[in-house]
Amino acid sequence: MADLLAHLQAHVREAAANASPVAIRAGNTKSHLVGRYCHARPLDVGDHRGVIDYQPDELVISARAGTPLPELESVLAEHNQVLPFEPPRYGGRATLGGTLACNLSGPARPWLGSVRDAVLGVQLINGEAQVLNVGGKVMKNVAGYDVSRLQAGALGTLGVITQIHLKVLPRAQATQTLAYEMTASQALETMCSRAREPRPLTGACWVNNRLFLRLAGAASAVRHTASQWGGEQLDDEIWSQLREMSHPFFAGKAPLWRLSTAPNAPHCEGVEQCIDWGGAQRWLRGEARSLDLPRGAHLSLFAGGDRDTEVRGALDPVQQRLQQRLKKSFDPAGIFNPGRLYSWM
Amino acid sequence: MNAPPAFSKQALASALRAILPAECLVEDKESQRPFECDGLSLYRELPLLVALPETVEQVQAIMQCCHRLQVPVVARGSGTGLCAGAMPHPEGVLLGLSKLNAIMEIDPQARTARVQPGVTNLSISEAVAPHGLYYGPDPSSQIACSIGGNVAENSGGVHCLKYGLTVHNLLSVEMITAQGERVELGSSGLDSPGYDLMALVTGSEGLLGVVTAVTVKLLPLPEVARVVMAGFDSVRAAGDAVGAVIAAGIIPAGLEMMDALAVQAAEDFAHAGYPRDAQAVLLCELDGTEQEVDQHIAAVERIFTEGGATTLRVSASDAERALLWKGRKSAFPAVGRMSPDYYCMDGTIPRSQVSHVLEEISRLSTKYQLRCANVFHAGDGNLHPLIMFDGGCAEQVARAEQFGAEILELSVAVGGCITGEHGVGLEKLAQMESQFSIAELHQFEDIKHAFDPALTLNPGKGIPILKRCQEYRALPRKHQHG
Incomplete structure (x- = not known):
């Protein structure tokens, strides 16, 4: 529990003055995931931690970026609330700041949203070492540009996130996992059909020829839906295995690819797969670059493989120009996490 | 850039005539009159020209033309906005997008719809209802407001707490840049490579680009919805009851x-059968499966009773639910009947502050000698005070504006913000400085520059003009009041 804002600001000021890039890190759980390797001098945010404010009946919590997720979750649990986006804790060291920067969300994402959806406001140190407070601590705030959500998935390339305000939700009263034997194509069809029904569905994944559905919400609704949908009733272990990537599918050194797509896009054959997010996120092992991908889908190298080349697809020239200019508007000297998102950024 | 415009109205008109059919260009002042303001008619201005394109290609050509001539462009959907965000620029083109009103594709299995910007919010839900789906955000103006305008303002509605704002319900948007390029932001999946430009553009009030297509996420229509109406003898008791439901x-x-x-x-x-003697009335709608709604209705009834409700009624049918909502949904026109004009504010506050803020508003009402009715999206803290005044009396208009400004500053002072869903536009520019520091405003300005280096997109709205940005072409300082 420490406030290192002034210290971090001084570091950024010095880095900017010397045009000396920094690699922002806290729990250091994701430097080999999501983005490219960043070889700059580390700037450690991990000690800038602690919950600053929590108003359970406003559904809002504020914490410093270096706060480990388990610390945040245990504060919420005292009031029977949770982080709805189910972020991976990666052994308990993953922090709130890193989670937002990487925009990592678990199996509930299509139904309860991502960390990008939950963020209400951030405090950020930009490339001119100015401390900016954008967004706020209220559910609705449309004054100014949405700089808070812009941090989600920016991999720390726009500034040092120092504080985050989040919307949280009550813990579901009851949950039930259902499992069914079926092929990937049958599973995709079933996931999409089930997601069209007004039922308390909060998870849909497929791995090893089994479809898993999770119901979560009011006990009466979960019970009733489970009795209608049938299947084998299981405990909820599969969802934490997915969330933490501790499922055997994720073991080993083979490159792990993430395909972001429309949930009803056809199954691509020819590579080992695990389907999550009701079909909208597909994990692939091995060599995926040569696969015939669904239209509008995006492939990125999540873990393993060569992380010194580009790990995500090229942008069209207009997007690339806008993104470069945006980067420059926050970080004119290019000091934050150079190369982490793209080699040219 | 401070030099007089390098174009004449005639040159601009002839360039646009080459792009648009004659009936799509409005040149004379009288025909332009319907476009002089949006839903906030305190601010009016006529543009040089009104362009009403019928295709995306025409929009793109207009944008390229305006970029070449350095002409300001103000995009407009249905004109239902409440912050003068769509008020025309006197030296620019008002780009009306209402003719782009096709629902291009509905994909029920993916739960998405691809629509043009001029499609109204409600018509999306109507078109997808046969598939058992609907579009979540439902601003009170949903019968008229367009999805393009919803994206520009990041519109909300009464269902935000559970179903989110516009930004939570989009998959992708197609945008024409200030330079006239066509670009797709977002994707068919939930993540896209690089920065989340779609999130940045949502709520950017037409300052970063012109949206020409939107892919929205759809939700399954709930099996059942019921509403509990409760009267309380104090605002504080009602506010506490809201907190107890969440808790x-x-x-x-x-x-x-x-x-x-x-x-x-x-x-x-x-x-609607509201208790006239209540100091506050709550409407609480529960939706979901029948079992879930029964369980939650029972819990909410208990909480409201224990919280001191003086009246309690649960809708027994969809007709009764519609009636209970009718009062709330018609609160604006209802207040409109009590006064020649009303001025709707839009601050958001932490819910725990509601009784304090309403007491302060009551004090300000006495100070300014103007009545004020308050409707509150209690679930998400968005407060709409409706200040009543006579627009025919300049002195009353000035008092109403000062009253409104004090309410917004009060919202910021209690930890909230100046606008929850209506946007800054022209109206709240002055209050931006009470919510943001100079460094923060400069960052916003730099973002604007990144997208629109010549500053031709909706100039003078959304973010205040700072000295650092000398070339920013300011609007005339005086606006006609009407």
Whole structure:
């Protein structure tokens, strides 16, 4: 529990003055995931931690970026609330700041949203070492540009996130996992059909020829839906295995690819797969670059493989120009996490 | 850049005539009159020209033309906005997008719809209803407001707490840049490579680009929805009851509060059966499966009773639910009947501050000698005070504006913000400085420059003009009041 804002600001000021890039890190759980390797001098945010404010009946919590997720979750649990986006804790060291920067969300994402959806406001140190407070601590705030959500998935390339305000939700009263034997194509069809029904569905994944559905919400609704949908009733272990990537599918050194797509896009054959997010996120092992991908889908190298080349697809020239200019508007000297998102950024 | 415009109206008109059919270009002042303001008619201005393109290619050609001539462009959807965000620029083109009104594709299995920007919010839900789906955000103006305008303002509605704002319900948007390029932001999946430009553009009030297509996410229509209406003898008791519902782990689909004056106005107008003697009325809607709604209705009834509700009624049919909502949904026109004009504010506050803020508003009402009715999206803290005044009296207009400004500053002072869903536009520019520091405003300005280096997109709105940005072409300082 420490406030290192002034210290971090001084570091950024010095880095900017010397045009000396920094690699922002806290729990250091994701430097080999999501983005490219960043070889700059580390700037450690991990000690800038602690919950600053929590108003359970406003559904809002504020914490410093270096706060480990388990610390945040245990504060919420005292009031029977949770982080709805189910972020991976990666052994308990993953922090709130890193989670937002990487925009990592678990199996509930299509139904309860991502960390990008939950963020209400951030405090950020930009490339001119100015401390900016954008967004706020209220559910609705449309004054100014949405700089808070812009941090989600920016991999720390726009500034040092120092504080985050989040919307949280009550813990579901009851949950039930259902499992069914079926092929990937049958599973995709079933996931999409089930997601069209007004039922308390909060998870849909497929791995090893089994479809898993999770119901979560009011006990009466979960019970009733489970009795209608049938299947084998299981405990909820599969969802934490997915969330933490501790499922055997994720073991080993083979490159792990993430395909972001429309949930009803056809199954691509020819590579080992695990389907999550009701079909909208597909994990692939091995060599995926040569696969015939669904239209509008995006492939990125999540873990393993060569992380010194580009790990995500090229942008069209207009997007690339806008993104470069945006980067420059926050970080004119290019000091934050150079190369982490793209080699040219 | 401070030099007089390098083009004449005639040169601009002839360039646009080469792009648009004659009936799509409005050149004479009288025909332009309907476009002089949006839903906030305190601010009016006529543009040089009104362009009403019928295709995306025409929009793109207009943008390229305006970029070449350095002409300001103000995009407009249905004109229902409440912050003068769509007020024309006197030296620019008003780009009306209402003719781009096709629903291009519905994909029920993916739960998405691809629509043009001029499609109205409600018509999306109507078009997808046969598939058992609907579009979540539902601003009160949903019968008229367009999805393009919803994206520009990041519009909300009464269901935000559970179903989110516009930004939570989009998959992708197609945008024409200030330079006239066509670009797709977002994707068919939930993540896209690089920065989340779609999130940045949502709520950017037409300052970063012109949206020409939107892919929205759709939700399954709930099996059942019921509403609990409760009267309380104090605002504080009603506010505490709202907190108790949340603390019980229930997220209502809608949770609305009205103060005594709003209740009386709404009851006179809609005869919904609200208790006229209540100091505050709550409407709490629960949706989901039948079992879930039964369980939650019972819990909410208990909480409201224990919280001191003086009246309690649960809708027994969809007709009764519609009637209970009718009063709330017609609160604005109902207040409109009590006064020649009203001025709707839009601050958001932490919910725990509601009784304090309403007491302060009551004090300000006495100070400014203007009545004020309050409707409150209690679930998400978005407060709409409706200040009543006579627009025919300049002195009253000035008092109403000062009253409104004090309410916004009060919202910021209690930890909230100046606008929850209506946007900054022209109206709230002055209050931006009470919410943001100079460094923060400069960052916003730099973002604007990144997208629109010549500053031709909706100039003078959304973010205040700072000295650092000398070339920013300011609007005339005086606006006609009407």
